[in-house]
Amino acid sequence: MHGRVKVKSTAQQEEEKRKGREKKLKVYLTVRDAIFSKRSNGELDEEALQFTQQLLCSNPDFATLWNYRREILLHLETVKEEDEIQKLYEAELFFIETCLKMNPKSYGSWHHRGWVSSRLPRPDWTRELSLCDRCLSLDDRNFHCWDYRRLVVKASGVPVDQELQFTDRLIGSNFSNYSSWHYRSTLLPLLHPEPGSEPASPCRKQNNTHTSPTASPQTHSHRVCEEQLLKEYELVQNAFFTDPNDQSAWFYYRWLLGRAEREELISCVYVSREGERVAVAFSKPVNALTEGLMLVLDGQQQQRVEWRSAHPRFRHSPVWLCELPPGSVSDINNEHNLTVHWMEKHTHRDCALYTGRPESWCRDSATDQELFRSELSVEKTSVLQSELQSCTQLLELEPQNKWCLLTIVLLMRALDPLGHEKETLAHFQTLKEVDPMRSSYYSDLCSKFMIENTILKMEYAEVRVFSLSDKNLSTLCHLDQLLLVTHINLSSNQLVRFPPQFSMLQCLEVLEADDNAIGNLEGLYHLPKLEEVSLKNNRILYATKQSCSIPAASQIMCNYFHFLLVIYFYCVALHASC
């Protein structure tokens, strides 16, 4: 064995390491105690800075110490010259860099860096930017660094186009980066605003985005001009053709395709003489109690009406109800004019109740609003069409790719929901097979689309009958659109319950829901006009203990308290208790 270099054994090395660690711990604890006692004594001196620095170097996530440091620095600011302060904070920045090397994702360090940068008398933003770039080149998904970078960009006024180039670069080196894509989505509307829409304010560079909410709800400034959009489509297609399983690109793609926000308006006003009530539907859930909802009947503001949501559980609801003063509309020979004002949004809707009519309504149909396309609605048809072609091409190569399938479904919905219904259903079937983990999600989504289609068909037919039997529905939605429906058929689906939103069907008289898996009758309690319910072959295991008045009890052919797999539940007339 001669001739060999003698080397310490592993055990020796371990022992040495252990001893080293013990020693370190001892020092650490001593310093920590010293710091705490200094802090409780209110000592804000440089020695404390030194101590905390020592500890933070090895453990940058000790938030209390960062706070203490800030206290000290704030104090020193008051007693030092500007040059000294500059030096002090520069040293602080340097020190934070060592902490970041220790833990590049330390919340405390990054936050402190932001704080120091904002206190620095003469900040060197170029240096900070290059620090961020360096960090991001090591880990391009470090969101702490992204956050800090945004702060630096904002403070130093980096031109938007440079920032866009920056995202180009990062996406080029690794397109699997949500932060870069997202950053792009905030930059593009600033750099290439859609002509016609309000151009981004030129002062954006200084006070940056999101400072001024857009004045009118109609103009959404986060639209991008078409020329640039086409470039973006190409870029993002490059990404998902290269790796269709990477979802970051798909998310960005969906953002590109659909950024429409629904206009906020009153979509429907309904008035009934018999019930002496008004129902108002909004384009999105609102809290009418705080939004300044005002009812004007025949020119007179109704001060005393009380608004309540369709279901007592909802504080925000798309449908709100109110009782009119008794006798105010009950005479069938009178004509009445109703106006509902939504003060906060400066919008209103009129409704005339003509002579001889028991009820009346005024509404925008879902078709008018292009409601169900809103997710991907804003793009021009030609663009959507060519995007659909690209995706179909990808699907031919990757028939199992769920992102592609899903995007195709969305594009088809945006283009022609009824025309593509059959293909859509087939794609959902494939989706459930290739991604069984999310099959329930796909079922729900498919149900949603089926309901939308049925609503459209119903509106085209101008009827108040909603029939959706045997469509594999797993959930119910868009019920606010069914405010006027009187007959609904939900038989032979996979529904397990009536959601609370079911109470929005204020005009519902007949409900058929045979052959489902409905477990209880919650959801049916607040329907004022309901007369017939058919629930054959469901799974009603118990009826709620909550008592509700059932005047026509003789008609009930079911046993509430049995363990039943098959129930004949026929003609339950429920009178809303209210």
Added chain:
Amino acid sequence: MRGKDFYKGGVGCECRFKAETQRRNSVFLHVQAGVKWWCVSGYNPAVEDPPSVKWPGLTESVIAAACSRVGQRVLHLDRRNYYAGNWASFTLNGLLSWIEEYKKSPDDQTDVEQEWREKIEEGEEVLTLNSVDSTISNLEVFTYASEEPEEEEEVKATSVGTQNSSGPDDTTPDKDDDEEHQHQEPENEQTPETQEEPENEPQPEPVPEVKKKITYAKLIKEGRRFNIDLVSKLLYSRGLLVDLLIKSNVSRYAEFKNLSRILTCRNGKIEQVPCSRADVFGSKQLSMVEKRMLMKFLTFCLDFEQHPEEFQDFSQKPFWDYLRSRSLTENLQHFVFSSIAMVDQETLTEEGLRATQHFLRCLGRYGNTPFLFPLYGLGEIPQCFCRMCAVFGGIYCLRHSVQCLVNMVKAVIDTHGQRISCSHLVVEDGYIRDEQRTRSRFSERCIYYNFSPCMQISLVTVPPLDSSSPAVRMVELSSSSMTCMPGTYLVHLTCSSVGSAREDLEPVISKLFYVPSSPGEEPAPGCEEEQKPVTLWIMFFNMRDSSGLDPSCYTLPTNVHVCTGPDASLGNDYSITLAESVFRQLLPDEEFCPPAPNPEDIIYDGDGTQTEGAAFQEAGDALGTSAAGEEEEEEPQENDQSEESSEPAASSESAAQDSTNESEVPETPPTLE
């Protein structure tokens, strides 16, 4: 003193000193002339483990390092005055003298035989070794750089191509040899000496931005900035060599750069090969659908073993046929075949898939390409292993060769007639006489040219221009790789030879480069030639590739182990595998290149002295030389300016003071001559 110089010159210290290697050696040899201080009897086979004797190429260096690391005595001999044999890198000036040497080598082979005959004892058999290196052939050199004196170099390259070559001086060749595009330079006439004068005059450093015409004199003057490898290879980032460098800690002796791009020549155009995810994403020449096809195929290749059904039908067929059967466009087939798998028409499917897989697995370890290149040239790598060997007591001896082996093999007799006892002999293939050889050869040459846009290190694959010509692999090195002077590029072209190197490569060169018809001539403005890089200097040669030879085909004693020279492939796996298998034969029970310990983990015996040279003490003692007082180490010099001024003697005075990694390694110089 002499020892230090020797060591520094020889064992590759820090790669930064590379440029000085040649000169140092010559200084040392001069000093040593006639001094015979080393004596073979210093080895006492009865007491010591007898040494293994080797010649250094990459394989030999690795074996030497591995043996030395586990405590074996190693004596490293080389008949050349440089390290690493055919793996060596040269400065331009070094290369010129190498060429000269090559031209005149086939003479002195005779006389000394009688001298060593008397060392042979009664009844011992003798096996004579080859003393002439026959691995290089067809060497040809051409110069295209303007030969005007350097003073005139201010002429802008953009100035219209006036015939501005200087008047005929003693080196001017016949200029009107028109039927040939090039014309040959008589190498002997262009020796550095004729141009030496201007070299020592202080010249302002060229500003890289200004397109200055690069003259031959300028090249010679800046010759030390070149590190021209005889073989052109790259390191696969997950290849055996990289693994070994990491495992053994030898990597600390060298620096590497990631190759920045992989190009291919297709339809006369140079295109970037999309091989990584980011490349495919960013590629402009692929359609969306092609991107998907390519990614799909590459993803499949990554774990092709899991899907045997995909390629089983082709297992006995060539990879090329398999590619054509896949849903890939012609473009993609080309990329995969010639730039990613880098295989030839005969390669079978599974091997092609494996090559593709290897390439892909190497991606992303150090960057977006799968290759590393060692700064200062590939010749660094053998030197790093030599250094490792020396750190653990290996002894190096240049210009010192073996003439014959004695008696299966108990000893060897060197070129000075000395007898050296040994237990094993590892020898490069080139030393073996009278054996079958020359199965295949590969050719290669270097060009440099200037005025190329970016600082990159690139690999370019050029598919066969016609059915009879070979596929050519081209490695383009910018000055950032420390292998050439700023403003120039060093380009290595390698292919399996069909004819001579020049015959094989000239078509490719004329296709991709502008080759002036007379030295210094400019391409006519506006013509397509103007876009091409300008050739300054070309060397063609063929190098024998003996890697295909089966070790058993040598009729040699069992303790003689033959290492082949560089093989033709791009990676180094062949040499490393060979090194490991030889090591296993030598020392079946020892670990191959265990990690070198950190300096702080080394326990020194005589604690009082704590010399850094502890590892060498023994070796030094055994040699009867004192190592004490010679542990000074080289101070890292900043390469450029100091080169000119610092004489070897002066620079070596620096005391052991800084604490770089290298400084902690024992550096006692074992000196021989």
